[in-house]
Amino acid sequence: MAISRRALLASGGLISVATALELADPAYAATVRAAAAPHAATSAAPLARVSRNSPWTRSGPGPLYWNIYGWSFPHNAPIPEDEWKANIDWLASEFAPSGYDMACTDGWIEGSSRTTQHGYITSYNDSWTHDWTYWAAYLARRRMSLGVYYNPLWVHRAAVEDPTKTVAGRPDVKIADIVDHGDFFARDIGGNTLYWVDVTRPGAREYVQGYVEYFKAMGVPYLRVDFLSWYENGMDANIGQVNAAHGRANYLTALHWINEAAGDPMEVSLVMPHLFDNASAELANGDLVRINADADKGGWDRLSGGRQGWQDAWPNWFNPFCGFTGWSHRAGRGQLILDGDFLRAHTFATDEERKTAVTLMTIAGSPIAIADLHSDIGSTGWVFTQPEVLDLHRKGLVGKPLYYNGTPYSVDPGSRDSERWAGQLPDGSWVVALFNRDDTATVDKALHFSHDLGIAGAAQVRDVWARRNLGVCTEARATLAPHACALFHVTPQRPTPxxxxxxxxxxxxxxxxxxxxxxxxxxxxxxxxxxxxxxxxxxxxxxxxxxxxxxxxxxxxxxxxxxxxxxxxxxxxxxxxxxxxxxxxxxxxxxxxxxxxxxxxxxxxxxxxxxxxxxxxxxxxxxxxxxxxxxxxx
The missing domain is CATH 2.60.120.260 (Galactose-binding domain-like)
Incomplete structure (x- = not known):
């Protein structure tokens, strides 16, 4: 019986991992139990390297793009190729002029078994007629690019079982030689199996780095590498032990290889990382990190609801409000881009909730990733194209919540204010975002320019969403209905920035x-x-x-x-x-x-x-x- 790992995640642990593994493979379930490792809280000796410090993180926020998640999640299936094309054409017409210039695949990848001579998948799914290079060119003709979701540590069974498939640059190493035949990421999903690479084996480095270079050669600027927590220690907070632990040292090795091969041209998004040791491994080797649980069905509950406390495993915080707040000390130029996952505008109940979602992603410096479809977005797409909001993103805005003390948010949930945010732009002006996460009460929110931001004197204030100047003020203040927000551009009057x-x-x-x-x-x-x-x-x-x-x-x-x-x-x-x-x-x-x-x-x-x-x-x-x-x- 095939058990979808996406279904396991979506179940929130309602299906126990023991039951799931027994259904999938009783012998393997016993192996996993025996291999279960203690929770990894400290790192092995780091590899000799410096922080990636890439031009992507130094530019500020994450990319603007569209992702297939809005089709694949509700269907729990790979997106059909004709649906992919229809959405690309819609993206080119409706959103690319505003800067959303990339279409990216996502999960549901087990059904891609056709591989090159070196074991690299040639398309998103076997049902697709066209390969990666076709779609990269199709997008390029429309002045857009192809983003790819795939983990270079995955090896499809079709490549393992074909003795003619060899590692790139290592004709002496068969693809079968770089895997442990009991070490699966996904086993028998619709007849497909994915192995994890064993990074200790000869040829593993060439395979992993060759995978990254394979996508780079197509002009892919963005690689989303998922299920990193499962690779590091095999643990999922909702499910339990899902596969064998590979250990901190091997995790560091794998990230370093990916980082080294990606170089500056490719932006690397690290998805589902545990972020142990204050995200030290991810900071050194990635550009973006996911800081909350999956977007799932979308709506307010995924944006602000769910578990509010911290856990020492992915996802450390459940919703992006808490995730951005908790990891804000790791954000900013030359550090990490915090990824709040995809937005499905049509799943929110009101326009105020939609504005809150986009405002949060903007002030936190997150990617803004549209996951609505041409067929379901309706009249809600306006929220992604407000020109003054996008201008703040283009100027490199990465803000922080108001800090009350220096204690980590994971230790003291009162140390930071998830509802009051600010950030400075390179010209010395400020952006202030105020939120009301309460479900029932209307509240007044404010940031005082002198006390909170250190602005000497008054400042000109503009309401960004309303596109209206509010005059000279000493604070940014708003009365907010439940789930509403306000976004202000604040320009100090003093000439010295x-x-x-x-x-x-x-x-x-x-x-x-x-x-x-x-x-x-x-x-x-x-x-x-x-x-x-x-x-x-x-x-x-x-x-x-x-x-x-x-x-x-x-x-x-x-x-x-x-x-x-x-x-x-x-x-x-x-x-x-x-x-x-x-x-x-x-x-x-x-x-x-x-x-x-x-x-x-x-x-x-x-x-x-x-x-x-x-x-x-x-x-x-x-x-x-x-x-x-x-x-x-x-």
Whole structure:
């Protein structure tokens, strides 16, 4: 009897894994039970590598695209090729002009058994007439691209059982040689079986990296790699032990291989990761990570409902509101793009809920992935094409929730506010999003410009969804009905742009805090000290310079040590090429951590977007707390 793994996930564990495995293969069920490993909470020694730090993450948010999920999930089946084509043609006409320039496949992939001589599947499904290259070209002619869902660690049984199939670059290694014949990802799904690659075997690296390069050669810019938690320790939080654990070390090896082969041209989306060790493995090797459970049937319950607490396994948080809030310390330029999964606009009950869904994805820097179909979207597609909302996405917006303290959200659910968000754009202006997640009560929500954002004086405020200027204000405020939101663009009146560390991107253990007095705004960044994890601690600001030249920069900081501290400062383009630096800046002692001073330095910037990074390098000394940086334009 074939058991769909998608059905298992959708069941929420109503079908026990023991029952499912017994039905599928009693002997294998016994093997899995014997191989069950303890929960992996700490990493093995990491591979020698640096963070991927790709141009995709450095650009800010995730892509705009359409995905087949809205057809395949309700049908629990692969999308037919004629339905795929109809939706691509609709996408090209209705959404590509607004920037949704990619069509991506998703799961239900077991039925693709036709492979190349190296074991790589040639199309999404055996029922399709055309292969990947045909559809990549079809999309390219319409100025769009093909995104592919597939895990390079999967091997179809058809390739394993064909002795003529050999590993790319290794004619001495048969495809059958790189799998353990009892190690299945999906067994007997409609007569199809997928194995996991054994990364310890000769030829495994060439197979995995060849798979990535196979898709790259077609011009595929986006690869979604799924079921990573199942590979790492074989555990699913809803089901239990689903397959044999491969271990942390092998998981790191596999991610590193995929990362290395993808390089900068391909954006790698890591789906269903446990995100152990504060997402260190995923940060080093991926561009996007899924931070919540599947979109499923869509609607408000999947956006805001379900389990509200954290668990130490995928999905750490159930809904995107909690997932974005909980992982916001890992988001931002050069860090990770947080993926809130697909949106099906027609499944929401009201236009206010639709606006809330798109606003949340926008302020969090998520991909906005349409999963509605040409046949079911009706009159709801407008929510994906509001030009001022999309302009914020294009400008690289990645915001954060308001932080109340420096304790992780997984430890203290009161440490961050999932209903009040803000982020800074490279020109120094702000975006504020306010939400009402309550099901019954109408509430007032506000962010105060001085107290919460550190804006000196008043600011011009524009209601983005209403496309209406609200005048000069000292706060962003809205009265919100249940499930409603408000989105504001806030432009400070002072001419000198000030960029606040508490709302910037943090790396290497740098983190929010407010446990010392004297700062401006909601808080500051601390842990700019030795021993960052992972990597050296840093803060990255996206800064728009009006012209190329050398600028005076002011840093607001505290140094409670008795001696000066040094930090390394640099400016770079989004493609990682250096504009200036690294420069060492000295920060004299301020005597106590409650005392703050300004320190000046100079930095050359390119006209347009620059990524300005300040952090504690290996040769720096001491530590500082950082409140803001200010760019002197005069």
């Amino acid at each position: 000030r960029f606040h560390a508490a709302w910037a991107a943090w790396g290497g253990g740098a983190n929010f805090n407010n446990n010392h007095a004297g700062y401006v705004g909601s808080g500051f960044v601390d842990k700019l000290e030795a021993g960052g994890d992972p990597g050296d601690p840093l803060v990255t600001f996206a800064v728009q310079a009006p012209r190329a030249g050398t600028y005076a920069v002011r840093w607001r900081y505290a140094n409670g040590l008795t001696v000066p501290s040094t930090m390394t400062v640099s400016s770079e383009r989004a493609d990682r090429t250096i504009v200036d630096g690294p420069r060492r800046v000295t920060f004299p002692s301020t005597t106590t951590w409650d005392s703050w001073q300004d320190q000046s330095s100079q930095l050359r910037l390119e006209g347009g977007l620059n990524l300005v990074t300040i952090g504690r390098g290996a040769d720096d000394a001491g530590s500082i707390n950082l409140n803001w940086m200010e760019l002197q334009l005069g």
